[in-house]
Amino acid sequence: MPKHRPLNEDALQLVAARFAVLSEPMRLRLIQSLFEGERNVTDLVEATGGTQANVSRHLQTLTAAHILARRKEGLQVFYRISDPTIPKLCELVCGSLEKSLSRQIGHLTPE
Template sequence: MPKKPRPLSEEALGLVARRFGVLAEPLRLRLLHALFDGEKSVNTLVAEVDGTQANVSRHLQTLTQANLLSRRKDGLQVFYAIADPTVYQLCDLVCGSLEKTLTKQAKIMTA
């Protein structure tokens, strides 16, 4: 039987909802995934996620404001890195669960 989570205040529930809201955007998830290897420049991230400079910068700003990413400027270059290590655990948990669901669905479809 799963462990029952402790009750959360309305304020805490609001914070959780906002965190999931930030993560509910596919491009932001691609950016986080691209940063799993370590710090990268904005230009590198633009190329890796196949986005526009303006769109990627906007999403990086959102992730930074949510304290998921850190930002470092070096001359004209801006570098981003994952600031909240729980992002790795969250992604592993969600992706692992989805992978199991998709595998199960694939077995049903081929049966």
């Protein structure tokens, strides 16, 4: 495992803020919906099952955190993942959870 320098307090606050943005399930649904590429707000509302107002609020938060980028085309607004580390982070976390759950299920299964 690579060695890392300890982060100072300011850096730790920034890391915590990034994880806080990602701690909301609807935001994770939106990010997941954008893995295949850019989508407009209407598509994202349909994909996530959220309301227009709720989806827009979360998109604004993700954009302010520089996780997503937006562009306007006529009356439509399109979003895409702007931080290339986000899909990798999601893959790491999901893979870790999958391993953990497999071990837990293995402990519950009678031999």
